[in-house]
Amino acid sequence: MAENELYIGLISGTSVDGVDSVLVNFQQDTPELIASHSHPIGDPLRENILALCVGEDIRLSEFGQTHIELGKIFAEAANAVLNKAGVESNAVTAIGSHGQTVWHEPNAGNPFSLQLADANTIAQRTGITTVADMRGRDISAGGQGAPLAPLLHQHIFASSSENRAIINIGGISNVTCLRQGAKPIAFDAGPGNVLMDFWINKHQQKKYDEGGGWASSGTVHNELLQLCRNEPYFSKALPKSSGRELFNGSWLENKLAQCQGAIQPQDVQATMLQLTVDTIVDALDPHCQSLFICGGGAHNRALMQGLAQARPNCTVASTLTLGVDPDWVEAIAFAWIARETCAGRKIDTSGFTGTSAAVMLGGIYRA
Numbered sequence: 001m002a003e004n005e006l007y008i009g010l011i012s013g014t015s016v017d018g019v020d021s022v023l024v025n026f027q028q029d030t031p032e033l034i035a036s037h038s039h040p041i042g043d044p045l046r047e048n049i050l051a052l053c054v055g056e057d058i059r060l061s062e063f064g065q066t067h068i069e070l071g072k073i074f075a076e077a078a079n080a081v082l083n084k085a086g087v088e089s090n091a092v093t094a095i096g097s098h099g100q101t102v103w104h105e106p107n108a109g110n111p112f113s114l115q116l117a118d119a120n121t122i123a124q125r126t127g128i129t130t131v132a133d134m135r136g137r138d139i140s141a142g143g144q145g146a147p148l149a150p151l152l153h154q155h156i157f158a159s160s161s162e163n164r165a166i167i168n169i170g171g172i173s174n175v176t177c178l179r180q181g182a183k184p185i186a187f188d189a190g191p192g193n194v195l196m197d198f199w200i201n202k203h204q205q206k207k208y209d210e211g212g213g214w215a216s217s218g219t220v221h222n223e224l225l226q227l228c229r230n231e232p233y234f235s236k237a238l239p240k241s242s243g244r245e246l247f248n249g250s251w252l253e254n255k256l257a258q259c260q261g262a263i264q265p266q267d268v269q270a271t272m273l274q275l276t277v278d279t280i281v282d283a284l285d286p287h288c289q290s291l292f293i294c295g296g297g298a299h300n301r302a303l304m305q306g307l308a309q310a311r312p313n314c315t316v317a318s319t320l321t322l323g324v325d326p327d328w329v330e331a332i333a334f335a336w337i338a339r340e341t342c343a344g345r346k347i348d349t350s351g352f353t354g355t356s357a358a359v360m361l362g363g364i365y366r367a
Helices: 043-053 060-085 119-126 136-140 150-157 194-204 210-216 222-229 249-257 265-283 301-310 329-342
Strands: 006-012 019-025 032-039 092-105 112-116 130-132 164-169 172-178 185-191 290-294 315-318 363-365
Touching (some): 006 060, 019 060, 019 329, 032 060, 043 060, 060 092, 060 112, 092 119, 130 329, 150 172, 150 329, 164 265, 172 265, 194 210, 194 249, 222 249, 222 265, 249 265, 301 315
Parallel strands (some): 092 130
Antiparallel strands (some): 006 019, 019 032, 092 112, 130 363, 164 172, 172 185
């Protein structure tokens, strides 16, 4: 075995709050996080991305410019994590770049999932082979193309002594059920932070509700909660996946318009937090004994408390308890997928995405 197996993982998630970049050593079974970096996305570029995510019309020239500009940002993020680690680019086998999802439509007549951040630009500006477009092959084999992070969850978090759920709460929540003696299953449960982020940005011009403080100041509005829970997605059969193309500000405003009377802004925020809790808990295997949270939601104290109250017989903790920082699990996952692809190994995603066959995930852009 080589002395080191270094890979970089890159992703900008549904929240579009920056590019997560990790340098990981896969020499051992459990990945070793060498360095991590969160690279900012400027507000003008972020606004362009968010406009794409809700289906606003955009000129093809602007679409192309956004794609290339994001590629440059992702390359900067990769170079920055190398600088932090004091590692030269030629020591890294490959970059796994998820990119930035702007539209996810796996159930269309011609299904697709679209991620921006030009891989040619990343490979050229870093000098490192880059694996990208990781969802498309899965979709072409009949899968949803998502979620993919659970591939890492099953690889490093499965237990022979208990039934676990790994819950990634980014903009969208996805749940991985790791059951003893059974094949893991995973799917997108529904909105994570995306609706809370929208609402606090609208009313307080903040990107997120730190610690869930604003949500904690409000009271759950039962009529609004029930209207939201009536969304057909929540009762849809597996496999299933979703994103901003469904759960966005317009979706929430539509639900609010159906309510009788005005609702205080903090009560809306409290209700959106409760919606996240409820849809996660509804998605859990009833025999689950422990919940381990990763993504930005792991830092939302009110959300963590809500999950603990909803499942009092379960241990609720962040993945740090299992030795992996919750902020970087998803980026590590895409570094791991790059490793598998570069090694020519097909991956069975059928329990997560519903694909009909194991496939290699992503195209390789040689340095």
